[in-house]
Amino acid sequence: MTTTTGRRERKKAQTRRALADAALRLFLEHGYDGVTVAQIAEEADVALATLFKHVPDGKEALIFDDGAERREALVAAVRTRPAGEPVLAALRRFMAGRGAFSTDLSPELRRKRDLVMATPALRGHQRELWLRSESALAEAIAADCGRDAGDAAVRALARYVVEVPELAGTAPDPLAALNAVFDLLESGWQSAPAAS
Template sequence: MNTGRRERRKAETRRRLDEAALRLFLEHGYDGVTVAQIADAADISVATLFAHVPDGKEALIFDDGTERREGIVAAVRERPDGEPVLHALQQFFAHRGPYANELPPEHAPKRNLIVSTPALHGYARRLWHSCENELAAALAEDSGRAPDDLKVRALARFILEIPDLTGTEPDPAAALATVVELLESGWS
């Protein structure tokens, strides 16, 4: 039972950190906020902040990447029979971040902060890139190719570049469609 309490306390501390960081970033801009200010606003020490978020203040806006990694792999593996893989991946992206039209209003400020802050945008890119091996494995299974096949690795890498390439375009959804169309013409 002690482990359950410890996990709940860790989750509560992380929630407080995330909320404090987002509030301060929205009020003062990302570059106008220090780690010490975030820790103070969450009523914890800086050492405790780094124990929970060793990657620094960028990581306070994101989860650990597990959800995105599982989601993109599921988009490949769990799509309906006959649905082209790139269409499934386009649909996966269409409901996330800069592409989502039905994003709850409370999520829009966070999305806008990520898209407009180079450090956060870069961290998001690193999180996407961390999905490469798992995505390549799913694409390999789907295509009957080996996971180390250059075409599989290249497609996985290109797909994971989509958010960085298109997320800040004036019409991210149209840019997403353009890139997917380009990939489809070279991948069948």
């Protein structure tokens, strides 16, 4: 049985898309701090109250989704990986294809990525979206390895993985930084012996 989206839901999605497009256009043209929510509402041809109804989390939330797609894709990277592929290898591959780490973004997505990475408020909101995925990722990792999702090691691993975009995304070579973090996660910390 297929379901169709109702008129109200389609209208809400259109308004949300118009707001997101207007915000991105204005942010790219004037910088994030140079744009007000009133300007975004005017650019999208909606009332200010409509903007706040659709995006109550502030203007930084305008160019991101609610994080559900991110969370689902992160969990799918664990659950649908090829047989025999280690969890961390699958998560490394998943992360390498996203945002700051992707090498094959369209020019439009590259501009959006660069804006996000150069704007502290947008990076902060993006980090928050990644952190919202932590529990779901911990559950997927726990199910895969037969441990409890509340296990400290499982929770720590999930936290480290969702922090990778913030830790490595602003490095001079983000992909190299991502690989360095995953190399560490895959091998464990090997500290040098203390000098005697």
